Amino acid sequence: MEMIRLSRISVVVGCLSTSLSLFLQGVYGQGQPYAQCGGQGWTGPTTCVAGWTCVYSNDWYSQCLQVTTTAGTTSRTTTTPRTTTSSSSRTSSSKTTTFVSSKTTTSSSRTSTTLSTTTRYTTTSAAPSATGCVIYVSTAGSDSNTGAINSPFAGIQKAVDTAKPGCTIYIRGGTYKPSKNIQVGKSGTASQRYTVAAYPGEKVIIDGDNMTGTPAALDASLDNADRGIFHIQNANYWTFKSLELINGPYGIYNRDASYNDFLDLITHDNYESGFQLEGNVAYCNVINLDSYMNRDPRKNGESADGLAIKQGRGEGNVVRGCRLWNNVDDGIDLWMFETPILIENTLAWGNGVNRWGFSPFEGDGNGFKLGGGDPDVPANHIVRNCFSFRNAVDGFTDNGNYGKLTLDHNTAWKNNGTGFDFADSPSKLTNNLASNNKATYTLGSGGSQSGNSWNIGGTWNDARFISTDTSLVTGPRDSNNMIPASNFLLLADGTTTGATTHM
Ligand SMILES: *[C@@H]1O[C@H](CO)[C@@H](O)[C@H](O)[C@H]1NC(C)=O
Numbered sequence: 250m251e252m253i254r255l256s257r258i259s260v261v262v263g264c265l266s267t268s269l270s271l272f273l274q275g276v277y278g279q280g281q282p283y284a285q286c287g288g289q290g291w292t293g294p295t296t297c298v299a300g301w302t303c304v305y306s307n308d309w310y311s312q313c314l315q316v317t318t319t320a321g322t323t324s325r326t327t328t329t330p331r332t333t334t335s336s337s338s339r340t341s342s343s344k345t346t347t348f349v350s351s352k353t354t355t356s357s358s359r360t361s362t363t364l365s366t367t368t369r370y371t372t373t374s375a376a377p378s379a380t381g382c383v384i385y386v387s388t389a390g391s392d393s394n395t396g397a398i399n400s401p402f403a404g405i406q407k408a409v410d411t412a413k414p415g416c417t418i419y420i421r422g423g424t425y426k427p428s429k430n431i432q433v434g435k436s437g438t439a440s441q442r443y444t445v446a447a448y449p450g451e452k453v454i455i456d457g458d459n460m461t462g463t464p465a466a467l468d469a470s471l472d473n474a475d476r477g478i479f480h481i482q483n484a485n486y487w488t489f490k491s492l493e494l495i496n497g498p499y500g501i502y503n504r505d506a507s508y509n510d511f512l513d514l515i516t517h518d519n520y521e522s523g524f525q526l527e528g529n530v531a532y533c534n535v536i537n538l539d540s541y542m543n544r545d546p547r548k549n550g551e552s553a554d555g556l557a558i559k560q561g562r563g564e565g566n567v568v569r570g571c572r573l574w575n576n577v578d579d580g581i582d583l584w585m586f587e588t589p590i591l592i593e594n595t596l597a598w599g600n601g602v603n604r605w606g607f608s609p610f611e612g613d614g615n616g617f618k619l620g621g622g623d624p625d626v627p628a629n630h631i632v633r634n635c636f637s638f639r640n641a642v643d644g645f646t647d648n649g650n651y652g653k654l655t656l657d658h659n660t661a662w663k664n665n666g667t668g669f670d671f672a673d674s675p676s677k678l679t680n681n682l683a684s685n686n687k688a689t690y691t692l693g694s695g696g697s698q699s700g701n702s703w704n705i706g707g708t709w710n711d712a713r714f715i716s717t718d719t720s721l722v723t724g725p726r727d728s729n730n731m732i733p734a735s736n737f738l739l740l741a742d743g744t745t746t747g748a749t750t751h752m
């Protein structure tokens with residue numbers, strides 16, 4: 250990992266003037282805002298730039314966070330990892346407390362409004378454990394086999410039905426095309442999770458084209474049970490890893506199901522949202538998802554998003570390191586989700602364009618649609634170090650969510666609506682960068698703002714950036730499944746307004 254990161258730096262400095270390269274070498278020796286700065290297997294920087302502190306999140310992930318002391322909000326004041334064992338970090342009690350409340354305060358009043366950044370198992374380096382029960386599925390298998398590595402099942406559903414808590418289901422490489430979607434409806438425990446993963450090093454595609462609702466007719470309804478290549482309901486403590494889900498009636502549909510981890514998934518060309526969390530959903534991690542070209546012919550583009558966390562509630566949900574692009578509706582959509590969600594290190598672009606000839610076209614086209622409803626509900630979402638560019642409408646919008654949202658170090662560039670549209674909320678906007686959007690920002694009464702590009706003033710055009718080459722962030726992920734670090738939309742003068750891919 251160190252080799253990879255060092256080579257990135259040498260590529261970076263190779264393109265720059267000597268004085269700037271010296272400056273950047275200094276900066277990137279320390280973690281950038283919201284960058285990883287520790288965790289098992291981590292060999293990159295373990296300290297952060299001035300004003301930022303390396304905070305333990307879980308055994309696999311520490312992160313540079315800003316030390317704040319605002320009453321009633323998070324006070325992240327320590328760099329010391331918790332002294333708990335790795336197994337205790339996966340218990341449900343650790344999931345229901347924030348890092349801060351478990352670490353630096355015993356006041357129960359502090360736990361009520363703080364958005365947890367304590368998550369479980371959130372990095373790609375946390376490979377699914379395959380000790381103990383392992384069940385194999387292969388395109389060359391048979392459901393009358395035993396499920397052992399040399400006697401694999403053919404059906405993913407067969408493996409799910411056979412698995413007991415603690416089992417890992419390894420799907421061997423290949424394309425699977427089940428005619429029925431896969432029902433996941435039972436729970437593991439905090440210490441006995443279920444895992445469904447591609448066999449390490451092998452590429453697994455699950456094609457939903459033969460499932461019901463691909464597509465459903467215009468204005469037809471889609472039965473709840475038919476939603477999702479994986480329909481996950483009343484099923485807690487599952488991990489899904491390294492699967493590509495295409496042409497389905499939704500890719501992942503997780504409803505009334507909590508403590509689930511979704512790592513390194515790809516969802517594209519589905520006939521509804523690529524990925525949806527709905528209902529009573531808590532402590533789910535959506536990490537390093539790529540979700541694109543999802544569309545909904547049955548609604549002419551009204552509701553297929555890259556990532557939808559909609560119509561529900563529950564604490565502790567985290568979105569990190571995702572890319573959501575060219576979806577018919579929005580990149581991310583939090584419509585009628587009532588509880589704060591943490592979104593970071595995520596990019597959305599090209600959403601809301603009618604690439605399918607729908608008529609009349611109903612797509613919205615916001616990169617980050619952070620609420621809305623009928624009626625609107627307030628939710629204090631936190632969005633940081635995210636990029637939103639070239640979307641049909643807004644970069645980031647409260648969309649009627651009248652909660653107090655926090656947006657820090659995000660970049661909105663070349664969106665056809667407003668960069669930061671928070672007209673309906675008393676939100677807090679800090680250190681964000683808006684460049685070349687149709688309009689720059691709005692903010693409701695009671696909101697606060699500082700350090701944003703429009704507060705700093707001056708001209709924020711493309712000449713300000715080291716690079717505007719979108720291929721730096723739209724191409725393949727690196728060997729750790731991270732978005733490659735680059736100069737994309739970094740300011741040439743070295744100031745750190747807006748987002749960075751150095752994370
Ligand atoms: C898909 O469905 C069609 C029609 O039901 C069937 O003929 C075909 O065999 C199915 N394909 C697969 C791969 O199951």
Ligand SMILES: *[C@@H]1O[C@H](CO)[C@@H](O)[C@H](O)[C@H]1NC(C)=O
Pocket residue numbers: 599600601602639640641642665
């Ligand atoms: C933004 O507007 C321009 C000019 O009308 C148009 O060419 C472009 O396709 C639009 N982009 C998106 C993402 O809608």
